[in-house]
Amino acid sequence: MTASRRTVVRRAPGKLFVAGEYAVVEPGNPAILVAVDRHVTVTVTGTCHGAGAGAGAGLGAGGEAADAVISSDLGRGPVGWRRQDGRLVLHGAGDGRQARVALAHVVxxxxTVDRLLAERGLPVRQLDVSVSSRLHEDGRKFGLGSSGAVSVATVAAVAAFCGLELSREERFRLALLATAEIDPKGSGGDLAASTWGGWIEYRSPDRAQVLDLARRLGVGGALRAPWPGxxxxxxxxPDGLSLEVGWTGNPASTASMVSALHRRTWRGTVSHQKFVETTTDVVRCAAAALDTGDGPGLLHQxxxxxxxxxxLDDEAxxxxxxxxxxxxxxxxEAAGGAAKPSGAGGGDCGIALLDAGxxxxxxxxxxxxxxxxxxxxPVRPALEGTEE
Incomplete structure (x- = not known):
């Protein structure tokens, strides 16, 4: 069979948390996020059948082609990988641990898409995967959800390249199953913002439960099963309000901040419960303000x-x-607006809302x-989520 080249491109926007940080990591608790108009673009190129080497695939010492070659403008690649027992392992010489950490969300x-293909009896493909990000600049990480955006864009691009027709919800679920294997504490809010775009209200599922669903029912079963919460x-x-975004110059790790909270004895206390209840009410009221176009009400929230x-910061x-x-x-506040950290804090970005006029x-x-x-x-809300 003659192989023909095919290229699929998908991109996903970054995100900012508007309200609900930390509380949203508990299943069923809400948060509000907004997608922003800086994107991660993933390009997948290869042959259109499951046999034979994809053009441009890396070669091992014996001349055999890699199953996947991943390159990124963030400084990793091209790195060759081969499939082994449902996983991607480093193909050829190099520091496998360092490469896997740097490209963890892409891998x-x-x-995860490979597992779904196998369950459906479809061939996996040899892939050249290229990642380009506008959520970084000159090596600086802005805290706009690059891990979530690259996960969503990679799932969408690889699935489309392999002929999988997936709904928006299915693409989100695949991305969450993939990222939960790396960090089960992550809420998945960044994935939702990158998938749906615009302003969203999001409630997180129990990540341990959905991973268990995938183990018991397979990936396809987990896509179809209810995800409580x-x-x-x-x-x-927001009506009549301008979203302003500022970067503090200090990158921060959301996973580290959330993990630090989980290690604190403060979790499970009456004070923690009050924080969750109050934050949930804030999100509910803020969503209502957005629904009704109540700008002053949103600023209050x-x-x-x-x-x-x-x-939370004082007590924990x-x-x-x-x-x-x-x-x-x-x-x-001095300019008449309202502002807060966006996300876990400790650096990265803050947001402000001011009278647009x-x-x-x-x-x-x-x-x-x-x-x-x-x-x-200079970022603005992105009205659309994952796109070509």
Whole structure:
């Protein structure tokens, strides 16, 4: 059979948390996120049948072709991989552990799609996978959900290349199954924002439960089974408000921050329960404000969210509020807006909402941020999720 070349391109937007951080990691608790117009693009190229080497595939010492070659503009690649017992292992010489850490989310996404193909009796393909990210700049990580975006884009690109027709919900579930193997504490909110785009209200499933579903029922069974607690719905954008984003210059690890909270004895206390209940109410009220176009009501909920994160930080000593994030929030309040850290804190980004018609105040806010060492990021909400 003659092989022909085929290329599939998919991209997924980054995200920002608007409200609900930390509480959303508990199954069923809600959060609000917004997708942003910086994307990760994944390009998959190869042959259109399951046998034979994909063009451009790497070769091993014996001349055999790699099953997958992954390259990334973040500094890893091209790296060859071969399939072994349902996993991708390093193909040829090199530091396998370092490569697997650097490309963990891409590798996990390919492995998860491979499992679904095998269950459906479809051939796996030899792949050249190229990753390009606008969620970084000059090696700087902005905290816009690059891991989630690359997982979603890789699942979408590899699945489409292999002929799988998947709904948006199925693509999200595959991405969550892949990322939960790496970090079961992650809520999956970033994956939902990258999949659906726009402003969303998200509730997380029990990741341990969905991984168990995949083990017992297979990946396809886990896609079809109910996921208790999980829900996603689109929200209208805020009426009359401008979203401003500032980067503190300090990258942070969400996984490390969430893991630190899980190690604290504060979890499970009355104070922790109060935080979850109050944060849940904040998200409910903020979603209602978005639904009804209540700009002042939304600003009030953003301020409540900030205060709850401050209380969490004081009591659990997580280091959520850095000097840069505090300055970001205070500057927005001085300009008549409302602001808070976006995500786990400890660095990365903060968000502010201000009157969209207050051009002077918005300009002054950006100037105050720059004087405080906070970089205003020219990002806007992305109305669409995973796209070609």
């Amino acid at each position: 996990a996404a390919i492995e 999980h829900a996603v719905r689109r929200l209208p954008p 953003i301020r409540r969210a900030r205060h709850e994160l401050e209380r 000593a997580l280091g959520i509020f850095t000097p840069g994030l505090t300055a970001l929030c205070d500057s927005a 207050a051009a002077r105040e918005i300009t002054h806010l950006r100037q105050r941020w720059e004087r405080a060492g906070v970089l205003p990021l």
